[in-house]
Amino acid sequence: MYKYREVYTDIKNNILTNHYRAGSLMPTQEELAEKYSISRLTLRKVLQMLGDEGLVYSKQGAGTFVRPRMADSPDEILPLNSPIGVTYSHRSQEISSKVLHFDARLPTPLEQKNLNIEANEPVYEIKRVRYLNGKHYSFEHTIMPTRIAPLDEKILHKSIYDYLGSKNIMMTDARRVVYAEAADAETSQAMGVDLNCPMLVIEQTAYDQKGRAFEYSVSQFIKDHSKFVFDVHRQWY
Amino acid sequence: MYKYREVYTDIKNNILTNHYRAGSLMPTQEELAEKYSISRLTLRKVLQMLGDEGLVYSKQGAGTFVRPRMADSPDEILPLNSPIGVTYSHRSQEISSKVLHFDARLPTPLEQKNLNIEANEPVYEIKRVRYLNGKHYSFEHTIMPTRIAPLDEKILHKSIYDYLGSKNIMMTDARRVVYAEAADAETSQAMGVDLNCPMLVIEQTAYDQKGRAFEYSVSQFIKDHSKFVFDVHRQWY
């Protein structure tokens, strides 16, 4: 529909198929703009998008280069910059959930702070064990203000994100805090691991389109079963 | 020097000082452009920069809004999207290093793959314990091709990044993989923790301006001593 989308797709394909080879110089912006019959500004928008993805970089006075590809990461490694839930990251695999706890209550001070709500605003508290292909995958402790959307146990067996999406609530921003911890009694029982077994913990505060915090969750993953990858692209303005 | 830089700084300050209040509508792009005597396109560039930082967001047809601020994270939590080393993240604190191992050798297959080098290209192998204010902070195992820059023990007591910067090598991209692990014998001895104590592991492959991998490192952090934060801003094109 938009010109820049078409050009973006085409150039990206040319890079991924090695038509523009890694490390080499690309045609000048003027040439590319002419090739696609677009203005140089529109082309620059495309190059910026590709640059944000780490596929190309430009040096003033020199030209635009194709970045050598980073080593591909194995499949068992999940991207840290997409929704954490099992559902999104393993679309094609078999997923199930066991709801250990589902209730509403008033928020703790920490939850008030993270969700930016008052002490008298009720929240749902949910504890779920998630299974991937029948094996323990994660133990999730989720807090969500009740006014965001009504929940019930049926929804919790599927994806909360899918449900919220149907209510037009989408995660556009998130803050994630990651650290290691020893499994406590509750976790070890829920996940079927030894007490004090190392767990990877990811705390997430999720924000919707309007910047409203709608979820605070703590997810625990078994050591060696789950690794997360994260690409850093430094940019200066 | 550039107009967009000045405008960027000014608007950002207005947001941070709550002159433009969180959640509220900002003036229209046309008004802002006129206020700063710049074209609308230049203003849009500024808004995009602010949007990338998660400070504002625009909705077509509606306007540009100031995003409610995310909860501030405590100081002990370090950003995951800046250099991992102690030196960069704790500029003002007291840092020291103990070099446990420093040698050169040929790379393992895994190192060849991650650094994108041939089997016959020698690498430095470095093991360091890093101390923050006199306390164990991290255990770093670093592999670097020798052709990147000559190293010696004296450099290793300070910041490798500062040294590489003086050689005009700067990290512009990195791939990080994070997971939890139980401390092995070497780690527990080096860090003064119990065997099998949970550790947070961050593997990093760092790339310079030209997309060349110049470092592969595995850093281990003691549970509860170190947490890492990471902000996600989703953007669709």
Added chain:
DNA sequence: TAGTGGTCTAGACCACCTG
């Protein structure tokens, strides 16, 4: 329907890298 942000243009000039 009015008003907002999103796309796109053709062209000018500046800053920077490479020979």
Added chain:
DNA sequence: AGGTGGTCTAGACCACTAC
């Protein structure tokens, strides 16, 4: 010195949201 990318303009039209 020549060529490249970076900045910036004034203006047109389109897509979307809100009322």
